Amino acid sequence: MSAAASDVVIAxxxxxPFGRFEGVSTTDMGVVAVRAALDExxxxxxxxxxxxxxxxxxxxxxxxxxxxxxxMTGMPxxxxxxxxxxxxxxxxxxxxxxxxxxxxxxLVFGTEKMPxxxxxxxxxxxxxxxxxxxxxxxxxxxxxxxLCMTSGVTKDHLARVVVKNRRNGAANSxxxxxxxxxxxxxxxxxxxxxPLHLFMLCSPNEGAAALVLRRADLAAExxxxxxxxxxxxxxxxxxxxxxxSTPLSGLANDEVxxxxxxxxxxxxxxxxxxxxxxxxxxxxxxxxxRELGSCEELGLCEPGGSAAFLDSGAMELGGRLPVNPSGGLxxxxxxxxxxxxxxxxxxxxQLRGECGPRxxxxxxxxxxxxxxxxxxxxxxxxxx
Amino acid sequence: xxxxVREGLYTDGDPPALLASRCGxxxxxxxxxxxxxxxxxxxxxEPLDLTGPGTLWAWTAVTTPPxxxxxxxxxxxxxxxLPEGVRVITRLTESDPxxxxxxxxxxxxxxxxxxxxxxQAVVTYAFAPVEAS
Numbered sequence: 001m002s003a004a005a006s007d008v009v010i011a012x013x014x015x016x017p018f019g020r021f022e023g024v025s026t027t028d029m030g031v032v033a034v035r036a037a038l039d040e041x042x043x044x045x046x047x048x049x050x051x052x053x054x055x056x057x058x059x060x061x062x063x064x065x066x067x068x069x070x071x072m073t074g075m076p077x078x079x080x081x082x083x084x085x086x087x088x089x090x091x092x093x094x095x096x097x098x099x100x101x102x103x104x105x106x107l108v109f110g111t112e113k114m115p116x117x118x119x120x121x122x123x124x125x126x127x128x129x130x131x132x133x134x135x136x137x138x139x140x141x142x143x144x145x146x147l148c149m150t151s152g153v154t155k156d157h158l159a160r161v162v163v164k165n166r167r168n169g170a171a172n173s174x175x176x177x178x179x180x181x182x183x184x185x186x187x188x189x190x191x192x193x194x195p196l197h198l199f200m201l202c203s204p205n206e207g208a209a210a211l212v213l214r215r216a217d218l219a220a221e222x223x224x225x226x227x228x229x230x231x232x233x234x235x236x237x238x239x240x241x242x243x244x245s246t247p248l249s250g251l252a253n254d255e256v257x258x259x260x261x262x263x264x265x266x267x268x269x270x271x272x273x274x275x276x277x278x279x280x281x282x283x284x285x286x287x288x289x290r291e292l293g294s295c296e297e298l299g300l301c302e303p304g305g306s307a308a309f310l311d312s313g314a315m316e317l318g319g320r321l322p323v324n325p326s327g328g329l330x331x332x333x334x335x336x337x338x339x340x341x342x343x344x345x346x347x348x349x350q351l352r353g354e355c356g357p358r359x360x361x362x363x364x365x366x367x368x369x370x371x372x373x374x375x376x377x378x379x380x381x382x383x384x
Numbered sequence: 385x386x387x388x389v390r391e392g393l394y395t396d397g398d399p400p401a402l403l404a405s406r407c408g409x410x411x412x413x414x415x416x417x418x419x420x421x422x423x424x425x426x427x428x429x430e431p432l433d434l435t436g437p438g439t440l441w442a443w444t445a446v447t448t449p450p451x452x453x454x455x456x457x458x459x460x461x462x463x464x465x466l467p468e469g470v471r472v473i474t475r476l477t478e479s480d481p482x483x484x485x486x487x488x489x490x491x492x493x494x495x496x497x498x499x500x501x502x503x504q505a506v507v508t509y510a511f512a513p514v515e516a517s
Contacts, residue, residue, distance in 0.1 A: 120451035129452025129453060131453075131508045192447060192448065247422075
């Protein structure tokens with residue numbers, strides 16, 4: 001496609017692998033990812049006019065600390081917190097600023113080092129923690145149970161989502177778990193919150209990812225630029241009791257759309273395409289049921305149709321619409337501020353045809369999705 | 385003596401009640417009690433006490449102590465739908481998910497979470513299956 005001046009392209013990407021890295025700081029990981037993205041884009045000091053940094057646990061001036069280490073400061077550096085969708089929020093701000101003519105090149109990165117175990121979130125009030133109601137996996141379990149009731153999803157389906165993603169992750173050197181598993185092994189892992197077993201939940205962890213966004217006409221000479229066709233962030237409309245907004249009550253009304261659906265609808269409109277046009281998807285799979293629910297909320301299958309969608313083989317590598325070819329968060333783990341941008345790095349590499357054994361052959365149109373507490377839902381559409 | 389895990393959420397009477405609001409404009413029922421309607425932004429919804437019983441809409445059990453929690457595991461957690469048209473996130477007295485069924489009748493109880501430094505019981509709201517009479 002031809003590059004209009006208002007188009008925004010991704011001219012370079014970089015990653016620090018996701019995992020556990022003792023002795024490596026949030027800053028260290030950010031430096032690795034940013035340096036790689038700038039190298040790919042062929043720009044250095046003075047080459048970008050603003051930087052947005054996604055992080056949740058990084059603390060004060062996380063972005064400044066990374067860019068100080070690289071000797072690249074002076075431009076606005078803004079840390080962005082939007083829970084699981086922090087990277088998507090940073091991307092939306094950067095893309096909007098370029099489209100508005102404020103900047104022509106913007107650095108977007110995310111870096112995170114999370115404590116082990118169940119995420120302790122300052123979202124909850126002290127009494128909620130004391131009452132046991134700050135149990136994040138329990139909310140995942142309740143959503144999973146509702147999906148089982150409404151969509152015919154079984155524990156076998158949930159286990160097969162994990163097996164699929166771990167198989168993909170085994171071919172991803174940036175993933176935390178690079179080992180395949182089996183339905184039997186998943187179901188033999190301990191129950192954390194029914195119906196979810198340990199292997200069906202992603203691990204909060206550490207990592208970083210970075211992108212260079214440029215006005216399309218400036219990046220014409222960059223190697224294989226990928227067009228950012230939509231970068232949307234939305235919050236929730238109240239009503240669903242199990243929304244990622246994590247309320248204490250909701251309405252007895254199942255008609256209110258999920259934040260993911262609201263964001264996806266806007267993203268499809270912005271990109272001028274629909275779910276039927278997609279070739280590859282990276283979506284939120286903080287647990288196995290979340291991936292299936294994401295497919296429904298993104299319109300990749302009918303509402304209530306995610307079990308049949310999985311059964312059809314469509315979501316597998318080589319299927320009609322591969323979902324989480326990177327291995328997803330179930331393989332990579334979830335460093336909150338970096339996870340959304342990690343998806344974009346994967347999709348840019350997929351669209352460039354660089355993914356080796358996990359390559360989605362001929363992929364031209366891609367969607368990434370994150371959703372989390374707030375609620376915040378981010379949907380990004382990329383076109384080669 | 386027993387102390388509430390947080391004042392203003394429920395009454396510890398017989399029967400107990402959840403302290404909620406009903407919006408005079410859109411009719412939505414909100415728990416906990418609010419200053420402005422979450423759904424339509426109207427200020428000053430009317431107070432409403434929810435006494436149940438309700439029906440079980442979703443449930444699970446928490447098997448690992450979550451952050452900041454000092455009580456026993458496993459414990460039940462779920463969603464109960466009340467006749468006023470509101471679904472409430474709540475602890476459940478039943479910690480075996482296999483012992484519960486969708487749509488079964490649930491009643492409001494006040495239960496002990498743990499004892500504080502002075503030895504007083506810290507209590508909160510929870511729903512329990514209605515025993516067949």
